[in-house]
Amino acid sequence: MDYSKMRDNEILKRQYKDTSKLDIHKTFHEKYSTNKQGFTEWMFEKYMFFNGCRILELGSGKGDLWDGRIEYIGKNSSLVLSDFSDGMITYMQDRYFNQKRVEIMKIDAQNIPFLEETFDIVIANSMLYHVPDLKKAISEIWRVLKKNGVFYAATFGENGFSKYINSTLREMELTTNDIGNISFTLQNGKKTLSTFFPTVKRIDYEDSFEVSNTEDLVDYIYSMASMANLDISHRPNMIAFYDKHRNAESIIKIKKEYGIFIAKKL
Numbered sequence: 001m002d003y004s005k006m007r008d009n010e011i012l013k014r015q016y017k018d019t020s021k022l023d024i025h026k027t028f029h030e031k032y033s034t035n036k037q038g039f040t041e042w043m044f045e046k047y048m049f050f051n052g053c054r055i056l057e058l059g060s061g062k063g064d065l066w067d068g069r070i071e072y073i074g075k076n077s078s079l080v081l082s083d084f085s086d087g088m089i090t091y092m093q094d095r096y097f098n099q100k101r102v103e104i105m106k107i108d109a110q111n112i113p114f115l116e117e118t119f120d121i122v123i124a125n126s127m128l129y130h131v132p133d134l135k136k137a138i139s140e141i142w143r144v145l146k147k148n149g150v151f152y153a154a155t156f157g158e159n160g161f162s163k164y165i166n167s168t169l170r171e172m173e174l175t176t177n178d179i180g181n182i183s184f185t186l187q188n189g190k191k192t193l194s195t196f197f198p199t200v201k202r203i204d205y206e207d208s209f210e211v212s213n214t215e216d217l218v219d220y221i222y223s224m225a226s227m228a229n230l231d232i233s234h235r236p237n238m239i240a241f242y243d244k245h246r247n248a249e250s251i252i253k254i255k256k257e258y259g260i261f262i263a264k265k266l
């Protein structure tokens with residue numbers, strides 16, 4: 001596959017055609033993160049559900065956020081889990097088929113098929129940086145939120161893992177067609193959200209990686225959407241390169257920068 005000839009949207013569709021890439025990410029984070037609470041659990045603590053609330057999640061992926069947690073949304077609450085990928089929709093339909101309060105829908109965040117002021121809460125985690133027309137997506141989120149509704153958006157920072165990977169790849173003289181996924185980061189997200197939402201709060205999650213298996217790190221890099229055009233022939237050189245980055249305990253330490261924005265509609 002010649003990824004250099006693929007358009008960003010085609011790369012994304014390929015990246016998320018099934019759950020395989022997300023599985024690699026989840027395993028890597030669980031295995032090598034130093035903060036054992038986990039980002040998902042930490043985020044979930046931030047959500048202010050109430051009995052009877054209507055919740056929409058965009059770009060839900062496998063729906064991991066709700067694994068063992070649906071009961072916390074409130075007895076009369078309802079939840080729409082959505083994604084633009086058929087593969088993710090099929091997976092979630094299978095996973096949550098017996099949950100009465102949950103509906104699974106194929107939705108592109110740029111065009112949300114609900115009337116204005118439908119939801120109390122909208123959630124979009126680790127997905128807005130993939131959306132080609134970010135302003136359109138945020139205006140759609142704002143439109144479907146009720147007055148006093150809350151939008152929760154998790155994303156990564158520019159000074160964490162991605163910075164480490166990009167700088168080490170440059171050292172190896174490897175280039176990627178980074179598909180513009182710094183469009184919504186912890187650094188620039190507040191400015192974009194503030195064009196719609198009067199109050200936007202950023203909260204950071206403290207964490208880092210301590211990687212003990214270099215092959216796992218290289219597999220993770222190959223599984224990233226932004227690395228879709230990285231030729232597999234570089235794998236042995238990359239493993240040798242990262243092996244040199246190990247400390248005395250044979251660990252590669254990498255800073256993580258993740259967090260969440262909480263935006264309120266008045």
Ligand SMILES: C[S@@+](CC[C@H](N)C(=O)[O-])C[C@H]1O[C@@H](n2cnc3c(N)ncnc32)[C@H](O)[C@@H]1O
Nearest residue numbers: 016059060061083084085108109125126127130
């Ligand atoms: C990195 S995954 C995050 C999945 C999940 N939110 C999580 O935090 O584990 C990004 C997800 O966003 C979806 N996605 C990308 N662009 C989208 C769009 N324009 N509308 C809806 N979903 C989209 C992908 O299919 C993928 O499932």
